[in-house]
Amino acid sequence: MAEGTSQERAGKPARLRAVLVLATATGGAGAHVRSLAEGLSARGVAVTVAGPASTEARFGFSAAGARFTPVEISTSPRPSDVAAVRALRELAASAHVVHAHGLRAGLMAATAVGRRRPGRTPLVLTLHNAVLATGAKGGLAHLMERRAVRAADVVLGASADLVDRARKLGAADVRLGPVSAPPLPPPRRDPAAVRAELTSADRPIVLAVGRLAPQKAYPVLLDAAARWKTLDPVPLLVVAGGGPLYDELQARIDAEYLPVRLLGHRDDVADLLSAADVAVIASEWEARSLVAQEALTAGVPLVATAVGGLPELCGDAAVLVPYGDPVALGDAVAEVLGDPRRREALVRLGHAQAETWPDAHDTVEQVLSVYEELGPN
Numbered sequence: 138m139a140e141g142t143s144q145e146r147a148g149k150p151a152r153l154r155a156v157l158v159l160a161t162a163t164g165g166a167g168a169h170v171r172s173l174a175e176g177l178s179a180r181g182v183a184v185t186v187a188g189p190a191s192t193e194a195r196f197g198f199s200a201a202g203a204r205f206t207p208v209e210i211s212t213s214p215r216p217s218d219v220a221a222v223r224a225l226r227e228l229a230a231s232a233h234v235v236h237a238h239g240l241r242a243g244l245m246a247a248t249a250v251g252r253r254r255p256g257r258t259p260l261v262l263t264l265h266n267a268v269l270a271t272g273a274k275g276g277l278a279h280l281m282e283r284r285a286v287r288a289a290d291v292v293l294g295a296s297a298d299l300v301d302r303a304r305k306l307g308a309a310d311v312r313l314g315p316v317s318a319p320p321l322p323p324p325r326r327d328p329a330a331v332r333a334e335l336t337s338a339d340r341p342i343v344l345a346v347g348r349l350a351p352q353k354a355y356p357v358l359l360d361a362a363a364r365w366k367t368l369d370p371v372p373l374l375v376v377a378g379g380g381p382l383y384d385e386l387q388a389r390i391d392a393e394y395l396p397v398r399l400l401g402h403r404d405d406v407a408d409l410l411s412a413a414d415v416a417v418i419a420s421e422w423e424a425r426s427l428v429a430q431e432a433l434t435a436g437v438p439l440v441a442t443a444v445g446g447l448p449e450l451c452g453d454a455a456v457l458v459p460y461g462d463p464v465a466l467g468d469a470v471a472e473v474l475g476d477p478r479r480r481e482a483l484v485r486l487g488h489a490q491a492e493t494w495p496d497a498h499d500t501v502e503q504v505l506s507v508y509e510e511l512g513p514n
Contacts, residue, residue: 152183153512156232157203158225159188160210160241163195164348165427166265169316169500170238171196176501178202182508187228188242210245218245225249229258233512236261236504237289240268244281247288253309259511261504262289263314264299267422267445269352282306291507295424296446312507317500318430324411331405331412335398341372341474344413344437346406346428347420349380349399354442354461358419359389361467362397371396372474374417377403410435414480415473421460423447429455430494433487438480440469454483454490 155177159170170192174184184203192198193205208224209217226249229235235258237246243262250258262285268278286292286308293314294300303311324331335342343362347353355376362374374395376386379402390397403409406428410416416432418441423429425446432439433454441447443457451457456473458465473479495503 152181153234153508154183154185154232155508156185156187156225156228156235158208158210158235158237158242158246159186159192160239160245161189161212162192162239165316165424166238167192167196168319168427169263169265171198171201172317172319172497173236173501173504174198174203175201176497177505177508180501180505182505185228185232187225210242212241221245222249232258234259234261234508236263236508237285238263239265240278240282240285243285243289247285250288253288253290259290260288261291261293261507261511262286263293263295263316264303265295265316265424266352267299267302267424269422286311290511293504293507297449298445299424314503315495315500316425317495317497318425318427318434319497321407321410321431321434324407325405326408326411328408328411331408335375335412336373337370340370341414342412343372343374343470343474344377344409344416344432345374345418346377346403346409346416346431347418348378349376349382349386351382352421353378354419354421355382355386356389357461357463357466358417359386359393359395359397360463361417361419361470362395363393364464364467365396365471368471368474372414372470373398375400375409375413377401377406377409406431407435410437413437415440415470417466417470418442418447419460419466420444425450430491434491436484436487438473438483439487440466440473442466450494452486452490452493454486456483 177184186198186203187206187208190207198205208221229250237243270278283306286303286306292303292308292311295316365372374397377400416437416439422445439455442460444460456469
């Protein structure tokens, strides 16, 4: 650990100094770090967020009360990693705790602070995602995963399966650290106006929200949507999110005349949820899906795959189906759309389930307790 401040040397209580580290992020991890930065700063912690400049532009850590230091950490190894480790080492030298979010950030932070030993700046690692890659790329990712979790003084897993995984890899101290969803703002537009923008008034709307990336299994969702062509009226699947699969998915939608609209990135998810009849998640894996939390909170029936942390998150408040089964997924959506009583029951269960989730206050308090446990006495 670096030498203390003059305040510490004088025997006065130290102001806790934390460095939050993240790699390139566009979704849940970035939103979580932003929430932590705001909550910790409000509790008197001196927070520095280190990450790519694009994350500051997207999430506004400075506006949340933190100091932001640009450190370019990409989602895959780059020559710039050497400079990033150097920058993180300098930041860690004057911090009481470093808290990395995600595997790449964790590995870079672990390299910067070094092995666990007395006097080293403690490292906390929050795991937000599972390693899904296979082959040579997957093997390398698993090696990185093992190194990162073993270097951390405390590992927080966003879901129980991530906790189990870190424990099996040899983490010294691993705990469940649920990631709360940011409060969903109220809709800005009337639901009827949103529906009119998307489709005809009497056509059911099925909403999916998420980056157009392989983990979200959109090809399976398109297979499911193809089954709805025989329904009357035919439901429309609307997908809010951008990403690398946009052109591929749009080409298939056009070629097969699928009842699907890709909306690209949207900042009006609350409006879309207010107009949706059902929300759907087809993912290969999720921890504590933000859209699942938003849908249940907003009173929108949810059909999702029984993967990762979704079963523990949703309980019996969502219809859960096996991953990779478009028949089960498509039929479950059709059944919910065709059963008003079932939809009403899911809405009630969703509201009740949402009441059991930790909120941003609970999340910040847990993280702060970990920092105080590891930081200055």
